[in-house]
Amino acid sequence: MGVEASKPWQQVLDKIRTWARVNSPWAIHFNSGSCNGCDIEILATLTPHYDVERFGIKLQGSPRHADVLICTGPVSLQAKDRLLRIYWQMPEPKFVIAVGSCGLSGGVFHGCYNIVHGIDEVLPVDVFVPGCPPRPEGIIYGVAVLLEALKSGKRPERTMKVELPAGVDMTAMEVGQ
Amino acid sequence: MSTQQTENRFIVPIGPQHPALKEPGHFEFVVDGEIVTGASVRLGYVHRGIEKGAEDRTWTQNLYLMERICGICSHIHATAFVQGVEKLAGVEAPPRARAIREIFAELERIHSHMLWLGVAAHEGGFDALFMYSWRDREVVMDMLEMLSGNRVHYSANLIGGVKYDLTPEMMDKIRDGLNYLEERLLHYLNVVNNDETFIGRTRGIGTMTREQAQLLGAVGPTARASNFAYDVRVDAPYAAYAEFPVEMVVAEEGDLHARFVVRILETMESIRVLRRIFDNLPESELVTRVPRRIPAGETISRVEAPRGELFYFIASNGGEKPERVKVRTPSLCNWGTVITLAVGHKLADMPMILAGIDPCFSCNDRLVMVRRNQRDPQVWTWADLRNYGIEYYR
Amino acid sequence: MSATEEILQNAEDLLQPYAQSLTRPETTRLDVYLQRENLLAAVKALVDARWGYLSTITGIDRPAPAAEDDQTQPEGEIEVLYSFCSGAAVVSLRVRVPYSNAVLPSICPLIPSATLGERELMEMFGVKVEGTPDTSRLILADSWPEGVYPLRKSFVPPVRVSGEAEGG
Numbered sequence: 001m002g003v004e005a006s007k008p009w010q011q012v013l014d015k016i017r018t019w020a021r022v023n024s025p026w027a028i029h030f031n032s033g034s035c036n037g038c039d040i041e042i043l044a045t046l047t048p049h050y051d052v053e054r055f056g057i058k059l060q061g062s063p064r065h066a067d068v069l070i071c072t073g074p075v076s077l078q079a080k081d082r083l084l085r086i087y088w089q090m091p092e093p094k095f096v097i098a099v100g101s102c103g104l105s106g107g108v109f110h111g112c113y114n115i116v117h118g119i120d121e122v123l124p125v126d127v128f129v130p131g132c133p134p135r136p137e138g139i140i141y142g143v144a145v146l147l148e149a150l151k152s153g154k155r156p157e158r159t160m161k162v163e164l165p166a167g168v169d170m171t172a173m174e175v176g177q
Numbered sequence: 178m179s180t181q182q183t184e185n186r187f188i189v190p191i192g193p194q195h196p197a198l199k200e201p202g203h204f205e206f207v208v209d210g211e212i213v214t215g216a217s218v219r220l221g222y223v224h225r226g227i228e229k230g231a232e233d234r235t236w237t238q239n240l241y242l243m244e245r246i247c248g249i250c251s252h253i254h255a256t257a258f259v260q261g262v263e264k265l266a267g268v269e270a271p272p273r274a275r276a277i278r279e280i281f282a283e284l285e286r287i288h289s290h291m292l293w294l295g296v297a298a299h300e301g302g303f304d305a306l307f308m309y310s311w312r313d314r315e316v317v318m319d320m321l322e323m324l325s326g327n328r329v330h331y332s333a334n335l336i337g338g339v340k341y342d343l344t345p346e347m348m349d350k351i352r353d354g355l356n357y358l359e360e361r362l363l364h365y366l367n368v369v370n371n372d373e374t375f376i377g378r379t380r381g382i383g384t385m386t387r388e389q390a391q392l393l394g395a396v397g398p399t400a401r402a403s404n405f406a407y408d409v410r411v412d413a414p415y416a417a418y419a420e421f422p423v424e425m426v427v428a429e430e431g432d433l434h435a436r437f438v439v440r441i442l443e444t445m446e447s448i449r450v451l452r453r454i455f456d457n458l459p460e461s462e463l464v465t466r467v468p469r470r471i472p473a474g475e476t477i478s479r480v481e482a483p484r485g486e487l488f489y490f491i492a493s494n495g496g497e498k499p500e501r502v503k504v505r506t507p508s509l510c511n512w513g514t515v516i517t518l519a520v521g522h523k524l525a526d527m528p529m530i531l532a533g534i535d536p537c538f539s540c541n542d543r544l545v546m547v548r549r550n551q552r553d554p555q556v557w558t559w560a561d562l563r564n565y566g567i568e569y570y571r
Numbered sequence: 572m573s574a575t576e577e578i579l580q581n582a583e584d585l586l587q588p589y590a591q592s593l594t595r596p597e598t599t600r601l602d603v604y605l606q607r608e609n610l611l612a613a614v615k616a617l618v619d620a621r622w623g624y625l626s627t628i629t630g631i632d633r634p635a636p637a638a639e640d641d642q643t644q645p646e647g648e649i650e651v652l653y654s655f656c657s658g659a660a661v662v663s664l665r666v667r668v669p670y671s672n673a674v675l676p677s678i679c680p681l682i683p684s685a686t687l688g689e690r691e692l693m694e695m696f697g698v699k700v701e702g703t704p705d706t707s708r709l710i711l712a713d714s715w716p717e718g719v720y721p722l723r724k725s726f727v728p729p730v731r732v733s734g735e736a737e738g739g
Contacts, residue, residue: 031222031223032222033222033223033224033225034223034248035245035246035247035248035251036247036248036249037245037248037249037251037329037330038248039248040248040249040292040329041328041329043311044311044315044318047295047307047308047311047312047315048308048309048311048312049311049312049315073223074225076222076223076224076225076712077224077711077712077714077715078222078224078711078712078713079222079223080712081713082222102245107245108241108242108245109225109226109227109230109242109245111230111233111728112225112226112227112229112230112728113226113229113230113721113726113728113729114224114225114226114711114712114721115225115226132245132330133248133328133329133330135328166713166714224711224712226721226728228695228722229721229722229726229728230728233728264597391624392683392684393683393684394624394625394682394684407658412658412659413599413658413659474596475596476596476597477597477600477654477661477663479626479656479661486626486656488626488627488654488656490627490629490652490654492631500631501629501631501632503627503629503630505626505627505629509687510684512687513683513684513687
């Protein structure tokens, strides 16, 4: 996506990329301190009743293979670093979906001392799925909204600067964001 | 929790993000070849500070906070809290309300155990069972949604009663669902008992004797599978468990297989109790009058969550907020068993043993995490590992 | 209920020699107030008699009430409850330690599973538990400042104004 679409072959390549991306987004799921409710619902979307795999969405174990980070929870201080690591390990282009009220603002845990109050405090979030917890249909809809935005190329510019996980020296790492 | 020292040890870390773990937790297994010689666990990724948060919220607000300690056993957390508050206020919920609490609790147990059955099978590489049990679990989720309008956090409890009533039509629908579930559960029991590959992964794995269970402080189905028979529902009946008692399910073997069997039989027992409640649901109002101020005092409220005994200590100073709420969740007690049971087994069995206690990180991490004693010289930082990778492929 | 009563009576007999005072706040509960020195002996009595199991260790912060004009400020205390359950009966051993000397002996040699509760106590209340197998920093995030105990009443979570960025 970072490629300047100047040459025709690049445009064709971009189209193929977008097509592949939209038709088969691989997701990684991380719980940053939620109550589990959202995580169960995310898992439920994979099972026969909802079955997101028919849309090509697959839950992937490794961040290195993932396109979409589906994240839940208010980001506890301990999980924050791990969340950043997972984010940095994902290859570009990467997208973040925040699921659940506490992932949006801290929700019911607002004011607790050990949380960062929302995923968007740490990562640039592309899609917010509200609800405590959202229904599986809601989560699927959230992914669909993201895919729709990708298809039309209307993804907003990312301006947020993402922190580095503690103890990582980025000068030694040529991971471009 | 404890790390056994060996010469030339090799540590396999698992987590906090790992395909086998749906929630963050970090484990380190010290292995000698394939065999695990030591294990440690470090939790705390889901620590949010709820106990402090509870001191900053009113009694009613806390009801919703407590429900969100855990998304799997949300109703039982709220029930434990509400019963404690009712004890402090000196009121008792009306009979119908108590029966409805039991209905929710048992439906929740069915959904939790079926969820666990799926996840545990998944850890064992038995994805077909995972998909089937989760498909059937949706039947319970639909029931809960029909009753309360939500799939996960039902918010059925109020201080002094419950919010939702059951109509006869609802009960008929639930009965139909239960008939279907019972049939399916019999099938799963058959699979668990007779499928050769499954038995190969479960029988004789992670065996815990009754003495060990007692010493390590195991609770719930994990303890009952080791013939350590106690169940708060039976020993200290709360809600409507005195009127509609459950039978305790225990097993002798203490291995993973026994844990599967105990949980499935417990689910069937829940179905039996639910049918009994539907046949004899008492008539009364749903909420009783509760004094506006909760008088000062302290109380202990114990309930049986799907994973074991849930312990609430609630102190009030007569104000509008609690003085102290202490929550001791069952998963916490069961951690000690994993660490001990892991030793001597193959690394490949670890996910199954972990799943065998039905761990619930969000329950645990509300407060406690454990980490190893000192930084191991063989632990590599991320940068080390990356450089090693670059060098290796050069 | 009589069975529970019997169990409680049994516990009362076991703990009588060590207790400062015994109360029955509820029909199923027995509260035993202890001096710190007697804690180990009392726990040992319960363990030796195989009375129930340790359910949890609860800490409660009891800050000193505001001082009167001509009095010296009394010192706040941490109250620690060791709750043992057997059937419906719950026995709580209650020990109070002052802030300045918040030290308790570990009961891990008697009940190994107590370690989690003791470590929680150390981290959240700043009670030093002597002899617990692992005394390293354990509960909070790695970045948590030293010497801040979140469950003490004096700790107030930082106020967060929501909607700052949006101007709401």
